[in-house]
Amino acid sequence: MKRKYWVLFAALFAIFLLSACGAKKPQDVAGKLNEKVEKMDGYKLNAKMTLKTGNEPRTYNIEVWHNRPGYYRVNLKNAGEGQSQMILRNKEGVFVVTPALNKSYKFQSDWPNNTSQAYLYESLVKDILKDKEAKMTVKKNRYVFETKTRYQNHKMLPYQQITFDKRTLAPVSVKVMDTDRNTLVSVLFTKVDFNAKFDSNAFDTKKNMTGAKLEVPVDGKVGNKEFSVKYPTAKIGGTTLLDEQEVAVANGKRVILTYTGDKTYTLIEEKAEVLPAASTEPIPANGEMADLGFAFGIKTGDSLSWTVNGVEYTLASKSLTAAEMMEVAQSVGGEPEK
Known part of the structure; x- marks a missing residue:
């Protein structure tokens, strides 16, 4: 009987050693x-x-x-x-x-x-x-x-x-x-x-x-499409919407959202320009590339711009840090504040 217990113990110990050796750090x-x-x-x-x-x-x-x-x-x-x-x-x-x-x-x-x-x-x-x-x-x-x-x-x-x-x-x-x-x-x-x-x-x-x-063919209809205004949902420094203005421009409208609080900023939204089909040369970017996850934008000094669904967004602020500007930009997509 003792011999059986020793055999069982030895088997269990062997399994333990194998599992320990196989464990990955x-x-x-x-x-x-x-x-x-x-x-x-x-x-x-x-x-x-x-x-x-x-x-x-x-x-x-x-x-x-x-x-x-x-x-x-x-x-x-x-x-x-x-x-x-x-x-x-x-x-x-x-x-x-x-x-x-x-x-x-x-x-x-x-x-x-x-x-x-x-x-x-x-x-x-x-x-x-x-x-x-x-x-x-x-x-x-x-x-x-x-x-x-x-x-x-x-x-x-x-x-x-x-x-x-x-x-x-x-x-x-x-x-x-x-x-x-x-x-x-x-x-x-x-x-x-x-x-x-x-x-x-x-x-x-x-x-x-x-x-x-x-x-993805050039969308000549982008310039004719109306767009709905999108609002940032990020709350930084108790910021709230102070003013919303709509200005008529050549390709439709430009919406200017002004936010106030401990951190102030302005968000501009308007239809993006569609370049002529004959245009093939890349445009030298006057700034750093900003990876927003859903789009790649351009960061220049106190502003950040990007395009989504034919709408160009420009975020400008002297009080937001670069990381906070990214956070605000990534949150744009909300409905009007009640």
Whole structure:
């Protein structure tokens, strides 16, 4: 009988040792993720991103191409709103293309290395490596990390939960959270190809600009469409709407919203200009590229401008910080205050 107990004890002890040896530490998994990034020549992935920074959730389909040394092509589409933008990085610079307006801007930018990007694999891995306090849990066939973010407005979105497939180390999902751990940005990866091959001109500027415009034709009707005024929902420094003015302009109306409080700012909304179809050269951007999640804008000094659904928004303030301007811009989409 004693011999049976000893055999059972030895078996249980062996199982314990095997499980202990098989347990992965966060730094071990982070090392494997980094090794995968360093060995990878490029990848393609598709994802669905949902933003909850306004009154209503907005969902976008994202297609990412990445090839060494630092080439990127990111397509951001909202089928419901008919909105599409593409960001392209190659040896010539960084370009933001809005096909429906026949507009493209050229930036001298360090994108995407200067901030977190929830839909770029190497950016997620970098966030994990940068955060020495990153936590990891293992759930069935998943590695789940919780890390700090590197967003410009990280005070609004300080945390993220990143999930990887345990076997392939492919990204599964990302949840970007506010200070109360509420998810404001979620990314669900639907397809990942770590063995992607690219043609020699896959990231060529002219080819991609032409292709983007063919896929989403220039919308000559944008200038004739009426637009409804959208309001920011972010509450910074007890700010409230002080005044709303509508001014007649050549292409319709311009709405000027003035906000007062500890932090004052002005938000201008008007129809975006559609450039002639013959216009093909990128416009040099007089400012920094601003990634709002749902659109790429331009940050210049005390102003931030972006375009959504044929409407151009310009936010101006001398009292808002750069991060606060991003927060206000990301929250635009609300209804009139009661």
